[in-house]
Amino acid sequence: MVMSSFFKLTLILIITSTPTSYGETAITTATCTAIHQQNSPISKCNYVKTNTGCIPKGYINYLQIFYCNFSQFPQLGFIFLLLWLVVLFYILSNTASEYFCPAVEHLSKTLNLSPAIAGTTLLPLGNGSTDVFSSIIAFTTSTDGGDIGLNSILGGAIFVSTVVVGVLSLLITYRRRIVIVDKPNFIRDVVFLLFTLSNLLIIIIIGKITFWSSLFFVSTYIIYILLVSYMHFNTMKKHKTVIDVADEDDQIQSTRVPLLGSVVDEENVIHPSEKPVHFEEQVVPDDPKRWIVTFFYVINMPIYIPRRLTIPVITKEKWSKPFLVMSVALAPLMVALIWNTQYGKLGLKSSMVIYFVVGSIGIALGTCTFAFTSSTAPPQKCLVLWYALGFLMSVTWTYLTADELVSLLESLGNIIGMSPSIIGLTILAWGNSIGDLTSNVAMAVYGGAHGTQIAMSGCYAGPLFNVLIGLGFSFVFVSWSNYPASYVIPEDPNLCETIGFLIVGLLWALVILPKRDMRLDYTLGGGLLVIYFCFLFIKLARALGLLGASCSNLID
Template identity: 50%
Template sequence: MASSTSIPQPKKLSLFINISFLFLLCLSLITTYLHPNNLDLPNHPKSNSISSANILSEDIKSVNGCKDLHQHADYKSRCLYVKTHTGCNPKGYIHYLKIFYCSLGKFPILGHAAVLLWLIVLFYLLGNTAANYFCSSLESLSNILKLSPTIAGVTLLSLGNGASDVFSSIVAFTKSADGDVGLNSVLGGAFFVSSIVVGVISILISPHQVSVDEASFVRDVIFFLFSLSSLLAIIVIGRINLWGALSFLAIYFVYVGTVSVSQIYRRNKNLAASKYLPVVQSFDDLADGTASIPLLGYVDDDKPVSNANLKTGLHDDQEQNYWFFYLGKLIYILELPLYLPRRLTIPVVSEERWSKPYAVISVALAPILLAALCNTQREDLSSRGKLVTYMTAVLIGLILSNLAYVTTNKCSPPKECLFPWLVGGFLMSVAWTYITAEELVGLLESYGSILGISPSILGLTVLAWGNSLNDLIANATMAVKGGTDGAQIAISGCYAGPMFNTLVGVGTSLVLSSWFEYPSPYAIPTDHSLYETIGFLMGGLLWALVILPKKGMKLDRYMGSGLVAIYLCFLFVRLARLLFF
C-alpha cells in the first residue's frame, strides 16, 4: 500500500510534463539570446562541402521539400540550407530545423532530447485538452440536446476519444504537402487499437472467460471492413471529388442509423419479453439508461492543487504539513505555463471548476485567440485585413465579457442560457486541439527530415502510438476492472472508435481538401505502403471475425496472441522495407 506522503501518480506525470516544458522554454531563450549569431545568415562561414552562394542560388528557388538536407556535411551548412530553402519552412509555428541545426547544432544529443521532450508535451496537451475541456463540453451538450445514450455513445464518445486523430488528420491534409501523414496516422492508430489493444484485453481477461455480444461485434467489424474497402478504392483510383468525399463521410451516419435501429429493436424485444437484465451488453444497451457514457480520457491532473486538498489526509505532524504546503505551491507554479493559456481562453461552466473571474476573462480572450488562428491560416491576408480581424475580435470580446460579468454570479455557474457557454467551450477546445495537432504534425515532419526518414513512417508509428496510448490504458483498465460490462464496452470502443477516426477524420479531411479543389477532383497522396497497412489491418479484423465466434465469443489468449502477432509482423515488414530497400 502506498504511503500517504507519496505524490499521486497522475500528479507526478503532470509535474514531469510541466518541468519539461519549462526546461524547453529556458533552453529556447538561452539559445536565442546568448547565441544570436547562430540565427543570422551573414555570419555563417562557408561550408567545406558547398559554398554559401551555391546554397543560396539553388535552394531559394527549390520547392522539392527538404530532401537534400543530408547532402551537406556539417551543421553550419545545414543551418544555412534550412534558412534559405523554402521547402524547409515549418508547417506549424516553430521552426524546428532552424533550432536543431542553428541553435543546437553543436549539441545534437541535446537537440534530440529537446525534440522528444517537446513531443511528449504536445501529446500531453492533446490528451489533457480532450479529457478536461473537450469531453466535458461534449457531455454537457449531450445532456442539453437530450441525445439518447446510444447516439451519444457512437458519436460524442468516439469524438471525445478520437479528437487527436481527427484533428491530426485534418491538419496533415490541409496544412502539409504530404497528406499521407494524416492517412498513415489514422490507419496506424486504427490498426494499433484494433490489434494491440484488443489483443492485450483478450490476453488479460482470458482467465475469466468473458464473452461479448455477437451481434454488436459482427456489426461493428463488418462496417469497419466496408469502410476500409471504400478507402482502399479511393486510394486505388487516386482522386476524389466533393460528392465522393461526402459519400465516404456519410458511411458513418449510416452506421449510426444502424446502431439506433438495432437498439430500438433490442429494447422492444426486451419489453415484449417483460424481462430486463440491467447489464450493459454493448453501446446499444446504453440507450436503456442503465449505464452512463464514460468519455475515456486522461486523468484530470490539469487542475492546480489547492492548499485544502494538500492538507487533507496528511498526518498530524506539523513538519509534514508545511512540507506538503510548499510542495503544493511549487507544483501549482510549475503547472501554470501549460494550465493558464487554456484556462484563460476556454470557457468552463462545470460546477466543480466554476470561477467567475476565469469565465469573464476567457470569453474576452477567446475571440482574440480565434482571430490569431484565422490570421495564421490565411497567408494571403494583408496587414490591414489582419488588423481589422484583431480589432473585431477585441470588440466582440469586450461585449461578451461584460455580458458574462453582468449575468453570472460568483458562487455557481449559470443555470440559464447554458447552451452558448457550452458551444463556446466546445469551439475553444477544438481550437486548442487543432493548434496542438498542427504543431505536432509540423514537429513530426521536421523530425523526419532530421532523421532522414519519411514523415509518413513517423505518422504510422509515433503519431499513431501517441494518439492511441490513451485507448490502451483506458480500455484495458475498463476491461480488467469492469467485469463483463466493462469488457463489452472496451471491445466495442476498440472498433467503433477507430471506425469513427477513419470515416470522420479522413472523411472530413477529404471533404475539405476536395472543397478547396472544387470543381476539380482532389489528388490522393501516392503512398504505396498504404495498401500494405490497409491489408494488414483488414487481416486483423478478419482474424477476430473468424476466431471469436468459433470460441463462443469468449476473449482468450489465442485470439489476443494472433492479433498481436499480426501487428508485429506488419511492423517487421515496414522496418525491413525502411532499412533494406
C-alpha cells in the same frame, strides 16, 4: 480515424503548392536532410536559417534552436528537446483527460445521447474534421494531391483500428477491468467499415470514379447514421421496459444494457456516488516532498493557465466565474490567431481588422457571461452551447499541441539523420494520429463503462467518417469538376496493400471479440498490434528498397 491534426492540413498545403512532376514525391523537394553534409556549426546554422525545407510546421523552429542556440553544446540541446517533448506529450494527454473527455461526456448527456451515438458522432467529428478538410484540399489543389489524400486517410485508419484499439484492450486488461463491448454496435461498425473499404478497393482497381458513383459512396454514411439512430431508439425502448419491470420488484439489479456495455471490477464494484474521497485526510508532506510538490505546481502553471483561460468549463468541481468570463472572451481571439498564423497569412491591415472584429465579439460574449451567470454556481440554461464551446476549444488545443508535437518529432528525425521516407512512415504517421490515440484512450480509462463504449465506437466510426466523408466529398468535388468525364485515381500500388492490412485487422477483431464474449483482453490487443507492426515492417522494408511494389499487377 484515427482521428488527424492541423499538421496534415499545413503539410498538404506545402506539398501541393510545390510544383513537381508525377512520380516525384513532393516531400523530398524541400527537406532538411542535407544538414549533415555541413562541416562546421556555423554552416549548419546558416543552412537551417536559409533552407526552406528546414522551416518548421509548428510555431517553434527546433532545428534553429539546436544548431544555432545550442551549437556548442549539442548534447544539452538534445536533452532540452527531449524534455520539451515530454511536456508536449503531457499537455496532449492532460488536455484529453481534463477537458476533451468531460466535454464529450457532458455534451452527450445533455443531448441525451447514448455512448454509441456519441462515439459515432461527437468523437469522429472532433478527431476527423481536419482530416476531411485536408483530404479535400489535397484532391483539389494538385495532380499528386489525390495520392496524398488517399494515403493520409488510410494511414490514419489503420493506425486507429489496430494500434488504438490494441492499446485500449491492453490498458483495460492491465487495469484488471472486465469490459464488455456491445456486440450489435460493434458488428455494425466493423461491417460498414469493411463494406466501405471493399468499395474503395474496387474504385482503386478500376482506376476511376464518376460523379454519380462518388455520390453513392458518400451516401453510405447517411445510411450508416440512420441505422445507428434506429438501433439507438429501439434499444432505449427495451431499456425502458427493463427499468419498469425492475421498479415493480423494488430492486434494480445490475444488468447489461446493450448500448452502454459494462465494466466489472474483479475485486469489487464501486458506484460513482460511493467513490472514496482521498483528499479528506490531507497528510502534510515533509520538507523534501513539499519542495517537490511546489516545484511541479509552479512548472504546471504556465501549462494550466492558457488552457483554463480559453476552454470554458462549467462543471461544479471546477466552477469559476472569472475563468469562464475570460475563456468566453479569449476563445474567439485564439481561434482567429491560430487561423491567421497557420493558414490565413493575411496582410497587416486585414489581420488587424479581423482581430478587432473577433475581439469585439469576444468582449460582447464575455460581458453577457458576466451579466447573466452566478458567482456561486455554474449556469443551468443553454448547457448545450456551453458544452459545445468547451468541446470545440478542447479539440482546438488538442490539435494545436499535436501540430507542435509532430513538428518537434520531425525535427528530431532530421537531427538523428532519418531519411524522409522513414520519417513519413514512422514519426509523421504516428504524430498525425496522436490526437486520436490520446482522446480515445483517455475516454476509455477515465470515462468508465460509458467512456469505454464511446472510445470503442469512435475507433471504428472515426475511420468510417474519414473515408466516407473525407474521401467521399473529395471524390464528389474532383469528379464534378471533370463531369461528364470520370476522375482518374492516382496510381499507387501500395494502396491496396494498406487496405488489405486494414481488412485483416478488422476481421481479427470481428472474430476474436465474439469468441471472447465481447471482452477486451490481451488476445485482441496483442493481435492487432502484431498486425500493425507487420504492416509497418513491410512499409519500412519497401522504403529501404528491400521489397518491390505490392500489388502493381492487381492494379494493372
